[in-house]
Amino acid sequence: MIGDFPPAALLILGALLVPFFKGNARNWYVIILPALAFYLISQLQPGSSWQIHFFGFDLTFLRVDKLSKVFGYIFTLNAFAAFIYSFYLKDSTQHMAALFYIGSALGVVFAGDMVSLYFFWEVMAVASTFLILARKTEKAQGSAMRYILVHIFGGLCLLAGLVIYITQTGSIAFDAMTDRNLGTYLILIGILVNAAAPPMHAWLPDSYPEATVTGGVILSAYTTKTAVYTLIRGFPGWEILIVVGCCMTIYGIIYALLENDMRRILAYSIINQVGFMVTGVGIGTMMSLNGAAAHAFCHIIYKALLWMSAGSVLYMTGKSKCTDLGGLYKTMPWTLIFGTIGALAISSVPATSGFTSKSLIIDGAIHEHLFWVWLILEIASAGVFLHAGIKFPYFVFFAKDKGLRPGETNKSMLIAMGFLAFLCIFLGLYPKPLYDILPYEVHYQAYTVNHVVAQLQLLSLSALVFFLFLKLLKRTETISIDTDWFYRKGGRLFYYLMDKSLNGVNRFANRVFAEGLAGFAGRMSRRGPEIFTLGILIPLWSVSGLTGEKLRGRIETTRAALQTGTAPVGIGAALATVFLVIIFLLT
């Protein structure tokens, strides 16, 4: 029955068929696949199926409940839009990598046990690397390398944690973890690497902006949000996540404010947004978990929209630095409008999807009387408007006209952006369809007068501050050092230190042993007999009256005889005896 087919398998098996399609047929094919997967997910009934016995484990490839379904919906919906956006693309490698990546993200979301979850987790890391490599620049290669290394590290933490956890509990079922021990903490660290939680976040702003135009759009959605899903499933109510999440919200803002590259601004704002979700998971009430899921849902839409508009600008102009961009409103009005809708949604302006989803998390904090958490989230909400809501559109489309006249981007990109922009506003005005699919029942009204007024006050004053402080926000051609310094520069420093220390030891050893001692031993074995013999013979000869030329002549002939091994038998035998005695004494 088709209703029971794992959606992950549809995309992953579907990816294998991509090379058999040519031209536009291929692009239509990759658009239809996620649409089909979306339908498939809508038909899934709650429960577990596709259980396979494997190396003594009962793997469950399809565990369906409301939580996995809400992530399944948004993953396939976003894939649908992203493939419309990439209709112009003629690169089947990227399409295949994207399908593998999205398929394995679905695999994680529907995995009922930790072994299959881990399997898809790793496939995701590998497949996504190809979306970065596909940019085919030296910079992209470097950051893809760092990307995969960090994810291997995260994967190893996860694996180590899983091994400990499974041996302790004897179960591979993946449900909410209650024990707090080395095993569960290692799992948590592994997941937080993917969630881009500082200090293990630098892979994200390092690699996503180096990905291809469409790669950035696709990457922005899945890795961090599967991590959010895994946290909701495995770690609800872990207080440490509140701290981690709050740090992420502020951290993302500070770096996004310093950033010059528009796609790096968006990358840091992912960290900020995921921070809200992680905080929601940490609070752990039904309301805040709903909030985390809802915010992930809406975030994927508006963040993809923002990456799409930035991607269009990059595609048309070949530039992504704010210092090179500006004044594009004249020639790219539709990209501006759709990008701005995304920017308003991320800032949770009332009537956009960010408002109806983020409010669940913030009100979740209020209901638990978490004053500091609430305050930080409000501050961060104001900050979002600064760095993503205004800064991105302002510096790219307005600010100083840099004389760029690229013209509007292509139709497929505009259609995809229009679709997502529509969803941003639709879910903002009418959130019921979203609230209905959340894991827990929702009794929530985002649109109260107080709430709307408070949000509008917060945001309009943020806008005022932005323009009042515009001089301070002027872009410079700089980058900001982040924690990737430790493995980028630190790696070199390590190399330098190792070079100096270990190779220094090598050189010293070479001098002392190879050149010094060995040479000495060589010389001694060559000249030892001669020194020894002459040391005895010269005094004897002197006593017997040999002097001057004669003595020197005798010494020379003896030395030559000893070095060539042609000494008179008597001397040779005497020497051999002496050496035997020495060896006997030494042993």
Place this chain on the structure above:
Amino acid sequence: MKPKKEFDYFDRPETIKKLWILLYIVCVLTVIPDFFTDRHAYFGFDGYFGFFALLGFISCAVLILFSKLVALVLKTKEDYYDR
């Protein structure tokens, strides 16, 4: 034929001036409802008049100034990692 004049509305100084006035008006408008509504305060002072306006202003100013401060240490040339 005269070439079509480019749409440059947002580059004009008078537009920018209008937008500034608009921004100030919007800021004031958002605070006005606080005269009429009695906001339920969850933590006490969040019910005060114009609290969220003040919060928005202060937190953004602090965020910008703080980011400028850390920039002193963290900002570096673009080719930093290539050197």
